[in-house]
Amino acid sequence: MTYNNGQTMTLRAPNGQHVRVRFEVNAKARRLILRLDERRREAVAVAPSRRQIKDAAAFAAERADWISMRLQHLPEPVRFEEGAMIQYRGAPLQLTSEGEGRVAKIWAEDENSPRLLSVPGDPETMDLRVTRYLKKQARADLTRSVKRHCATLGVAHKSISVKDTRSRWGSCTHDGQLSFSWRLVMAPPEVLDYVAAHECAHILEMNHSAKFWAQVAKCCPDWKRHRAWLRTHGAGLQAAGE
Known part of the structure; x- marks a missing residue:
């Protein structure tokens, strides 16, 4: 054949x-x-x-x-639909189409209730609007981390893009163009921050040598723990929003 x-x-x-x-x-x-x-x-x-x-x-x-x-052993898919529970910055968040206006926002009815992500509008397009909101927050979080890590390493990045990548959480080109998976915003903030540090370090070292990991450690001393978290729970992030 x-x-x-x-x-x-x-x-x-x-x-x-x-x-x-x-x-x-x-x-x-x-x-x-x-x-x-x-x-x-x-x-x-x-x-x-x-x-x-x-x-x-x-x-x-x-x-x-x-x-x-x-x-x-892969986790079951979680669709972005009414009532679904997702992870957002490492904490549970429930999706709802209820709410006023047209702007997505996070709120809680009371301290004993789960936080809600309100995305008012047509339930049939909820997945698109939830994804749009998460991408926007991911870009904001990653931009802050990249600026801080570039300052630490004394380097400059050319651009930041947020995509829905399948095989890697981030990438860096030789001219400093950084790209990340928006799904990182569902992980704990320190995990997202580690991936940002990882890609910033590639601006100096386009490899995974000891010199490279030394640069990562300057930005994120506990990088091994965060990398382990991503290896263990990354499949769960990829299963969300299918």
Whole structure:
């Protein structure tokens, strides 16, 4: 069988579960890579070149049981809809379309009630409006962190963008353009701050060497704990808003 970039195939794991695998070609990859796309709930087999996609398919087939096990342990999706509970800056927040006006805002009925994110309007478009609000807050939080960390490191960034990335929480180009996942605003603030520090450090060191981590530590001494939190709970952030 011939496989192409972007194509998917379905495997049957030893436990009987069917799992989907998508193929990607990445010239920067030095070897065959198998990772999970938590948002799509499928595996991604990455090949360094088009001619190695067949090898990537075999690589994934040999690990169908691992893929199945990992997919089964993914958290259930949380849709941005009426009454849903989400995380916001590390704390629970309930969504509601009730409220006055057209501006989204956070409030609480009393100190014993959960905080509410009120997004007045058509319930059918609540997911779009909630996402828009979270992106705006994520940009504000990340901008503050980036400015502080750049000052600490004595560097300058060119721009900040907030996207819905699947495979990484942040990135940095050689000319200082920083990009982040808006989903970081759902994590505890110190975790978002760590990712900002991580990308600012890349302005000095475009690698993950000891020198790089030393720069991260200048901005975020407890970075190992925050990185561990993201590795443990990151899938939950990706499951929200599907």
